[in-house]
Amino acid sequence: MTILLFGITKDIVGSxxxxxxxxxxxxxxxxKELKNYLGNTYPGLNKLSSMAVAVNNAYAKDSVKIDNxxxxxxxxxxxxx
Amino acid sequence: xxxxxxxxxxxxxxxxxxxxxxxVKARVLVVGAGGLGLPVLQYLNAMGVGTLGIVEQDIVDIxxxxxxxxxxxxxxxRAKLAACLEKLEAQNTDTLLIGHDTFLVRDNALKIIxxxxxxxxxxxxxxxxxxxxxxxxxxxxxxxxxxxHGFEAQISVFNYKGGPTYRCLYPTVPSEDEIPNCSEHGxxxxxxxxxxxxxxxxAIKIISDIGEVLTGVLLLYNGxxxxxxxxxxxxxxxxLNIGVLQENYETPSCHFGLxxxxxxxxxxxxxxxxxxxIDVRTIEEYNLQHVExxxxxxxxxxxxxxxxxxxxxxxxxxxxxxxxSQTAQLLLQEALPNCIxxxxxxxxxxxxxxxx
Numbered sequence: 001m002t003i004l005l006f007g008i009t010k011d012i013v014g015s016x017x018x019x020x021x022x023x024x025x026x027x028x029x030x031x032k033e034l035k036n037y038l039g040n041t042y043p044g045l046n047k048l049s050s051m052a053v054a055v056n057n058a059y060a061k062d063s064v065k066i067d068n069x070x071x072x073x074x075x076x077x078x079x080x081x
Numbered sequence: 082x083x084x085x086x087x088x089x090x091x092x093x094x095x096x097x098x099x100x101x102x103x104x105v106k107a108r109v110l111v112v113g114a115g116g117l118g119l120p121v122l123q124y125l126n127a128m129g130v131g132t133l134g135i136v137e138q139d140i141v142d143i144x145x146x147x148x149x150x151x152x153x154x155x156x157x158x159r160a161k162l163a164a165c166l167e168k169l170e171a172q173n174t175d176t177l178l179i180g181h182d183t184f185l186v187r188d189n190a191l192k193i194i195x196x197x198x199x200x201x202x203x204x205x206x207x208x209x210x211x212x213x214x215x216x217x218x219x220x221x222x223x224x225x226x227x228x229x230h231g232f233e234a235q236i237s238v239f240n241y242k243g244g245p246t247y248r249c250l251y252p253t254v255p256s257e258d259e260i261p262n263c264s265e266h267g268x269x270x271x272x273x274x275x276x277x278x279x280x281x282x283x284a285i286k287i288i289s290d291i292g293e294v295l296t297g298v299l300l301l302y303n304g305x306x307x308x309x310x311x312x313x314x315x316x317x318x319x320x321l322n323i324g325v326l327q328e329n330y331e332t333p334s335c336h337f338g339l340x341x342x343x344x345x346x347x348x349x350x351x352x353x354x355x356x357x358x359i360d361v362r363t364i365e366e367y368n369l370q371h372v373e374x375x376x377x378x379x380x381x382x383x384x385x386x387x388x389x390x391x392x393x394x395x396x397x398x399x400x401x402x403x404x405x406s407q408t409a410q411l412l413l414q415e416a417l418p419n420c421i422x423x424x425x426x427x428x429x430x431x432x433x434x435x436x437x
Contacts, residue, residue, distance in 0.1 A: 077255055
């Protein structure tokens, strides 16, 4: 599973994407489970109260099901102008 | 109007003289004359948009010049509004330019925006962005959004013909310490120029009714590899049910609820039983050390676990340093307005410091 990182999430993780090995990805069934997993692995992500998640380029609520072949994106709000 | 002036765009068969007439009649408000707003203004003005309003009260600073390319060294220290009005007037004398010498705030937003057809969000902060969103929903105006983070940007059109709004992407205002702005994070001069130009293009498409407007689509741009990604997002219908503006659009960290010091909290713990204490840290942090009787609901899960909170008893919110618990308090204030909440100042750090 590939997770593309945008905005501050890139800075928190220290990379522009995360590749989850199949063994980890297989355990994650929904967006919410993925968020919890990432929050535990990268605690800095938990401070983001408002972060959008996209699954295969579509906005995904917590209940959306995911699988190992999905491309995920973490899209926090950005403020600069 | 000198028809030769716009000939290069009116000969486009998808655009034509009819679209040009629509531009002349259009009234566009640009909120913020900075890195994003200036390229929007320069192009809309050059292309013949009839009326341009500008909301700005800042002063030109030398550090603005690397990206705000309408300004030159002689403008440093001048009001941005006066400086850009002068240049835009020289660029196109046919345009009706209306300067609003103020920042957009709760008390003037509806009055200012009501005079325009389209709003361009070229601001650099979340409170104003949510204010624009809500005012545009109330007044039924589309707004063209652009915002930056370093080499990246987001562009979209919200509230267009009943389409999704900014709150459909990001329902709540992030707290001040969550997301850095350009002053803290930095911005490469040309990037806001690219994004402002994309915003200008969306505005032109809305006015002239050509092409596909970026409604329900968030465009993500990355300047480092010149990539564009489009993410589709749906309308959340209740976000269109905004009747009045909020009382306050300040970011959460500027607007505190009830607080209690770690010391008082400790005394209360010793003297009273059955306090409702919610520890909003992660499971790992909680497992490492926690206050007896505290229940763990990590901040990220709080929204979905509101039913676990007893609304009729006071809630003491606890985290490591007092910041996440403050965000949690704001969330609870909105979700459970009748519930009394206390934020424990300094969180577990302060508590352990006193009571270890």
